[in-house]
Amino acid sequence: SQGGASYQWLDCDDNSIITGENSQIFTATSNGSYAAIITLSGCTDTTSCLAVTSVGIEEYNTAEAIKVYPNPNNGNFVISTDKKSEYTLVNALGQTVQVVGVNAENNFKAEITELPTGVYYLIGMEGEMQIHKKIVVTR
Incomplete structure (x- = not known):
């Protein structure tokens, strides 16, 4: 977390920007691979892609x-x-x-x-x- 940083989330499966997802926290709504593009003080970096594979799996009681x-x-x-x-x-x-x-x-x-x-x-x-x-x- 860095004050003043801006965030843009990216779908790594097709390298597309996820419209409207520009907060520090991203909640995936489907399985896939995601990364964040972070910009601070004119410098931009992209995080590693993270695979999400548990969306839609019900917790078993x-x-x-x-x-x-x-x-x-x-x-x-x-x-x-x-x-x-x-x-x-x-x-x-x-x-x-x-x-x-x-x-x-x-x-x-x-x-x-x-x-x-x-x-x-x-x-x-x-x-x-x-x-x-x-x-x-x-x-």
């Missing part, structure tokens, strides 16, 4: 994708999801403890009483997104 309750628990807990999927329960070292298949029509009641006290992670896929859910077991 993992809290809604899968629920585990109660949490913390004593090794007995319920996995609730609206999709049929397979989940892997791993310990804090990343070692697989159990693989769990969950049917979308009902909740899966896990009874893993041999789990020692500790932190575990339930890992599964929702489409192409990997879901991680922290589970705390206390005895």
